[in-house]
Amino acid sequence: MADQVPATSGDAPPADTPPEPAALPELDTGLRSKLESGLGDAVKVASATPGRIHIDVNSKDVVRVAEFVRDELGFDHAESVTGVDRPADSEIEVVYHLGSYTRPELGGYVMAISTRAPRQDNPDPGNDSTRLPTLREVFYSVEFHEREAFEMLGVYFDGHPDNRRLLLPEDWADLPPMRKDFAIKGR
Amino acid sequence: MRMSNIAKQIAPGLALQKVDERIMTLNVGPQHPGSGHMRIIVQIDGDKIVACDPDPGYVHRGEEKMAEYRNYIQNIPHLERPVIHDSCNILYPYCLATEEILHIEVPERAKYVRVIAAELNRCVYTLYWLAIYGIFLGHSTMFMWPTGDRELLIDLLEKMTGARVTHAYFVPGGVRNDLPANFEDVCLRQVDYFEKRIRAYADIFYDNPILISRTRDAGTLSRQDAVRLGTTGSVLRASGVDYDIRKKEPYDCYDSLDFETSVLKSGDAYARSKVPWLDMLESCRIIRDALSKMPQSGSVRVKLKPNPKGDEMTSYKRVESGRGTLGCYVVSDGKPEPYRVKMSVGSFRNLISLPYLLKGEKLGNMPAVYWSLNYWPVEADR
Numbered sequence: 001m002a003d004q005v006p007a008t009s010g011d012a013p014p015a016d017t018p019p020e021p022a023a024l025p026e027l028d029t030g031l032r033s034k035l036e037s038g039l040g041d042a043v044k045v046a047s048a049t050p051g052r053i054h055i056d057v058n059s060k061d062v063v064r065v066a067e068f069v070r071d072e073l074g075f076d077h078a079e080s081v082t083g084v085d086r087p088a089d090s091e092i093e094v095v096y097h098l099g100s101y102t103r104p105e106l107g108g109y110v111m112a113i114s115t116r117a118p119r120q121d122n123p124d125p126g127n128d129s130t131r132l133p134t135l136r137e138v139f140y141s142v143e144f145h146e147r148e149a150f151e152m153l154g155v156y157f158d159g160h161p162d163n164r165r166l167l168l169p170e171d172w173a174d175l176p177p178m179r180k181d182f183a184i185k186g187r
Numbered sequence: 188m189r190m191s192n193i194a195k196q197i198a199p200g201l202a203l204q205k206v207d208e209r210i211m212t213l214n215v216g217p218q219h220p221g222s223g224h225m226r227i228i229v230q231i232d233g234d235k236i237v238a239c240d241p242d243p244g245y246v247h248r249g250e251e252k253m254a255e256y257r258n259y260i261q262n263i264p265h266l267e268r269p270v271i272h273d274s275c276n277i278l279y280p281y282c283l284a285t286e287e288i289l290h291i292e293v294p295e296r297a298k299y300v301r302v303i304a305a306e307l308n309r310c311v312y313t314l315y316w317l318a319i320y321g322i323f324l325g326h327s328t329m330f331m332w333p334t335g336d337r338e339l340l341i342d343l344l345e346k347m348t349g350a351r352v353t354h355a356y357f358v359p360g361g362v363r364n365d366l367p368a369n370f371e372d373v374c375l376r377q378v379d380y381f382e383k384r385i386r387a388y389a390d391i392f393y394d395n396p397i398l399i400s401r402t403r404d405a406g407t408l409s410r411q412d413a414v415r416l417g418t419t420g421s422v423l424r425a426s427g428v429d430y431d432i433r434k435k436e437p438y439d440c441y442d443s444l445d446f447e448t449s450v451l452k453s454g455d456a457y458a459r460s461k462v463p464w465l466d467m468l469e470s471c472r473i474i475r476d477a478l479s480k481m482p483q484s485g486s487v488r489v490k491l492k493p494n495p496k497g498d499e500m501t502s503y504k505r506v507e508s509g510r511g512t513l514g515c516y517v518v519s520d521g522k523p524e525p526y527r528v529k530m531s532v533g534s535f536r537n538l539i540s541l542p543y544l545l546k547g548e549k550l551g552n553m554p555a556v557y558w559s560l561n562y563w564p565v566e567a568d569r
Contacts, residue, residue: 051436052503077417079505080531082516097503097514097531101414101428107435110503110514141417144539167244167568177252184249184256 054112059132062115066138074103075111081145083153085180091116092153117155125154134160152178217245221554223564239545247568254528259285264355269566271352273312275304276508278357280515283504285359288497288519291489297361298439299481306470307340312509313463323554329392336384339377360489371478382471402456406544406556416540420511420533421561424450425458432507444476456559494523510534510561534567
């Protein structure tokens with residue numbers, strides 16, 4: 001009895017089983033079917049929750065998919081570009097979160113386009129094979145975000161007009177710091 | 188071995204450029220008070236700016252990296268550091284994303300308490316920014332008044348959270364502690380007085396012909412460019428785009444509250460300086476409405492298991508902070524620590540518009556345009 005948690009409202013610890021996913025609103029399923037009919041095998045919908053749709057795209061298709069998302073679906077700007085190091089897969093994932101200002105009905109929606117670049121254990125940022133095509137020609141707003149992803153993870157964006165450092169010190173001569181093998185001292 | 192590989196690749200912070208004799212390159216900052224904690228490299232022809240290259244990063248603290256080494260609860264106090272004046276709003280999306288990953292339902296009363304704290308914090312931040320904006324335009328009354336009026340709300344937040352700044356008040360599952368006794372009455376009284384105070388700013392600042400002549404038509408950002416550059420918050424709404432996360436994607440209890448978004452059309456520095464002030468007036472309305480609709484009793488926090496683990500999933504949550512949309516992308520791999528935390532902050536997103544706005548401006552008008560971006564260098568660097 002001692003290990004039983006009193007079931008008072010609000011104070012119960014969260015259940016171990018995740019709740020059933022809510023039914024998707026009309027717009028989410030509409031976006032999904034448009035993506036699948038317009039692009040076919042180029043996109044794989046990884047997850048779709050209310051207001052969010054996350055697609056996985058091969059790096060050779062990412063510019064085409066981004067143009068489709070901009071022109072046909074109405075997403076017009078990038079909110080963030082996240083680099084995620086995946087050493088277990090020997091890849092670096094780059095996730096673009098896109099939103100829309102011009103289509104009011106898409107105001108509460110975020111499309112995440114995820115693509116992956118090969119990862120080098122011995123990185124040489126800018127010269128090795130860790131590179132992706134830039135989306136700056138499609139979404140102008142990714143300019144600074146891609147610069148940040150380049151310095152923090154060493155992903156070179158082919159075609160980006162300004163692949164310079166942004167936040168890191170000019171004399172930084174270590175691994176790109178957001179890689180998992182760059183460890184914080186003492187941790 | 189791999190270190191030397193990278194050392195060859197050191198990129199210069201600023202590429203050397205060949206310029207003709209008329210053009211002078213000038214470093215504004217990072218020690219210059221008018222630039223905040225960043226460097227703005229401007230090229231000037233006479234006193235006209237022909238090019239500008241923002242160079243942030245002087246206060247980069249690796250918040251995102253630190254978040255990968257601490258568990259979901261330990262991350263709270265350090266993730267609010269980038270904007271200590273708006274610490275509730277910067278923690279807000281992290282808490283929302285963590286709650287999705289840990290499958291936590293927040294109690295009803297906590298939602299209202301959070302909204303009140305977030306709106307109070309928005310005003311505290313905006314007044315700090317407004318004070319700086321005032322002093323850099325040479326309007327020292329506009330420095331003194333907001334600095335003084337901030338104290339009204341800081342006192343309220345101190346009653347709620349126990350700290351004047353860096354509240355660490357929001358936690359996954361609610362807020363850290365309940366409101367003190369009699370808080371509602373004190374809050375209503377302070378907010379009423381506060382609203383009366385900030386309405387007076389119109390007389391000394393916003394209707395002041397000197398401010399208007401200085402900022403009207405300075406650094407104009409068109410609606411198309413505001414969208415194309417992906418700007419957010421007051422910069423976006425000053426250019427005529429009606430976009431506020433509190434309306435577009437209401438979180439917690441914003442869908443039950445009565446408020447308007449503030450949109451101006453002209454897109455110049457004057458409009459950008461006015462939108463946050465209009466937002467503060469709406470915040471007063473939101474606080475009063477939330478106080479009247481808040482459940483009078485009930486829990487404000489869900490008890491978490493020690494060292495909670497989430498599923499293998501991702502979550503991207505957004506809130507409207509004092510500087511615009513604040514997004515937090517959390518990747519969980521089923522461990523007690525998040526695999527990756529990315530903060531998409533309004534300041535960083537608005538920075539890209541600076542070179543466009545300063546081009547063609549007089550150098551002396553740089554602070555008027557730069558500070559109108561509602562830019563917080565520490566937040567941009569994270």
